[in-house]
Amino acid sequence: MSGPSSSGFDTRAIHAGQDPNPATGDVVVPLHLATTFKQDGVGGLRDGYEYARSGNPTRTALQDLLASLEEGVAGLAFASGLAAEDTLLRTVCEPGSHVVLGGDAYGGTFRLISRVASRWGVEHTPADLNDADALRAAIRPETRVVWCETPTNPLLNIADIARTAEIAHDAGALLVVDNTFASPYLQRPLTLGADVVVHSTTKYLGGHSDVVGGALVVGDGDLAEQLAYHQNAMGAVSGPLSDWLVVRGIKTLGVRMDRHQANAARIAEYLLASPAVSRVLYPGLPEHPGHEIAMKQMSGFGGMLSFRLADGEEAALRACERFGLFTLAESLGGVESLVEHPHRMTHASAAGSPLEVPADLVRLSVGIEDVDDLLADLEQALG
């Protein structure tokens, strides 16, 4: 693999896993659409390729790239973030296993664990990961996984990855970190003690709102083998065009994240001063409860922020509908700015659960447009 781990992040983003093909010299990883590969005699595989569910050279490039960026031993690409999560849970859990699910996890993760995995005998307990006693109390002898999202979606809470890893490991559980919001540019959980990193590559890694995908990255060879076995055996793999788009997106991850977070910081400041807003949730603000931990484990605060409207849910819904440049839509992490109402949109499946989010909350995925235009849109939407 090119882009040795001693190279800088942006160099690896452009080169890791992307050595030019020796025969043709393509500077860009080719899009391999073949579903099957010619064998040189029975079982004589070229470079290990046999059938495209089991392996495809475009997917290999993405997987090696993700492993390099997250500083893991292996990356695995899936058809979506949830497909990656499902494969992970069914690899490491069995009937009777238990999962501790931190804070306000992504609604789809909560649904997968509470409504789907539960039917196969996997139990779960929600816990505040920043309360060490509560976390220890939630862990049982059957706990296989502590599931941590940081920053969380949509409340931007921060969990201390190193401390959570210690507590999980003391109990013999794996620490899984959903690193979708930070991206490996800002945070590398495996270097802080996590065992598995989960991504929805649909978000910042793809970066252009044109591909759905997911990934797992692991720091341990045995676990990597078990997961690779299940990736093939369960079959929820990503397709080659998706892989190609994510590899292409990742090349600019660093420069995009720099702009996303510069714009988000300006918007956070603007919202703090707005009388329409009762609270701004952004880990870059010194008054944010997770600010100190974020300073310790992240190299920046990212492009996601949420805020609460002083006049409640009606005001939040009205604001969502008045935005112009910010598009009213689910998802996040693309170059364009998006706004949404988590309570009614992305997190509707958590209603009535301990993970329910406030109804006066508005979430922004701050894009990389000119910040003055974004501020003008905020002003007219809240005005």
Ligand SMILES: *Cc1c(COP(=O)(O)O)cnc(C)c1O
């Ligand atoms: C979107 C998202 C997921 C799920 O990924 P999909 O690609 O939509 O399946 C998981 N975690 C977080 C934090 C997300 O934002």
